[in-house]
Amino acid sequence: MTDLLDETELDSYRDRFAAHLSQTVPGRKEFVVGSASGCTLTDAGGRDYLDMTSGIAVANVGHSHPEVVAAIQRQAARYTHVNVYGRFVVPEQVEIVERITGVTGPGMDVAYLTSSGAESTECALKLARKYTGRPKFVAMERAYHGRTLGALSVSWREEWRKPFEPLLPEVVFVPFDDLEAAAAAIDERTAAVIVEPIQGEGGIRVPSDDYLPGLRRLTREKGALLIVDEVQGGMGRSGRWFAHQNWDVEPDIITMAKAVGGGLPLGAVISTPEIFATFIDPPLSHLTTMGGNPLSCAAGIAAFDVMVRENLVEASATKGEYLRGRLGELRAEFPEAMVDIRGKGLWCAFEVAGDANVVARAMQERGVLVGSVLNSSGTVRVTPPLVVTEAEIDRFVEVLRTVLADGIGVAS
Known part of the structure; x- marks a missing residue:
């Protein structure tokens, strides 16, 4: 759809969307998407928005990057889907996995390709249980x-777990960034500890420098595996290829998705040949129909190569410092509204004294998209494409300044 829509057509799409697509969030949708390019999202009425969300940390190389688009077009002309698991060699799968495992660290040479972060988590939990023969998981608040x-x-959030219980038994939640609590929970029944190196939906919370190394030590002492969830933090978001690399930790299993596919559905679970060998006995211990779809892999290859050539991992680190510096200026100017700034690289958040959703709506009204997070009501998420410019960061900061100057973000 390239033509602009009038108000009648826009309302029609909103109504048909509400009538036919299952909703888990109440309310009428804010706008109808028209197109997206770089750091700009344009609605179907023709209004431009500066996208500081990247579709929740997905569009790391920007929306509709020309090389990603060209790769998708070439692959679509060859084939879009074949049996992706068990029978054939799919060259695009080989190419993307070689790229990913080339930046994960020593020994992490094998990948299982998926379509999403949740699917990667499911695979990792099964893998840890089967390899260790243990039933228990330790996760974080x-x-x-x-x-x-x-x-x-x-x-963690009980209100979302409770309606679907019974879930997996023997899951223990401990406070994030608390090694003493983790040590008390990890025992000889623990298959794995699963942790986000930097908590995403928990509010972009960065742990103490001894935390991840401490978890690594504790799991080794008890014979448990360490699963790091890099679904949000992977592919350069934190200023390193993977967030756990900020602490030089070597996990047993890495889960990823979101930015891996360059905007198409693609995820992966990375581990060692020894651990993955457990899926061979019995054969077909885990399966997928769409994981590693050739079209998604082609997009992922192109996006990865763009990241390498344009030094976007390094750019994430330097631009992230610039972004947090500019936010620090606003915190000094509006201390009653902005109470904290957190993050690494272009994985950034600021805490407001009021409701983050109110701030996000006010910024959207002024042409800038930011987000909230699921498990921290005052946190505003800022995760722009890694191609964001300093000028675009400055524009974001000036819009945020007008919002805070209007008294939005202050506790009511």
Whole structure:
């Protein structure tokens, strides 16, 4: 759809959307999407928005990057889907996995391709249970790992877990960034500890420098595995290829998705040949129909190569420092509204004294998209494409200044 729509057509799409697409959030949708390019999202009425969300940390190379678009077009002309698991070699799968495992660290040489973060979590939980023969998982308070039954079992918020119980048994939640609590919970029945190196939906919370190394030590002492969830933090978001690399930790299993596919559905679980060998006995211990779809892999290859050539991982680190510096200026100017700034790279958040959703709506009205998070009501999420410019960051900051100057963000 390229032509602009009038108000009648826009209302028609909103009404038909509400009538035919199952909703889990009440209310009428804000606008109808028209197109997106770089850091700009344009609605179907022709209004431009500066996108500081990247579709929740997905469009790391920007929306509709020309090389990603060209790769999708070439692949679509060849084939879009074949049997992706068990019978054939799909060259696009080989190419993307070689790229990913080339930046994960020593020994992490094998990948299982998926379509989403929740699917990656499910695979990782099964893999840990089967490899260790143990039933228990230790997860973190404020954690979010997905909404399918296994992933939901290790996601913290009780109001979303309770209606679907019984979930996986023997899941223990401990406070994030608390090694003493983790040590008390990890025992000889623990298959794995699952942790986000930086909590995403928990509020972009960065742990103490000894936390992840401490979890690594504790899991090794008890013979448990360490699963790091890099669904949001992977692919350069934190200023390193993966967030756990900020602390030089070597996990047993890495889960990822979101930005891996360059805007198309693609995820992966990365581990060692030894751990993945457990899925061979019995054969077909885990399966997928669409994971590693050739079209998604082609998009992922192109996006990865753009990241390397344009040094976007390094850019994430330097631009993230610039972004947090500019936010620091606003915090000094509006201390009653902005109470904290957190993050690494272009994985950033600021805490307001009031409701983050009110701030996000006010910024959208002024042409800038930011987001809230699921498990921290005052947190505003800022995760722009890694191609964002300093000028675009400045524009975001000036719009935020007008919002805070209007008294939005102050506790009511």
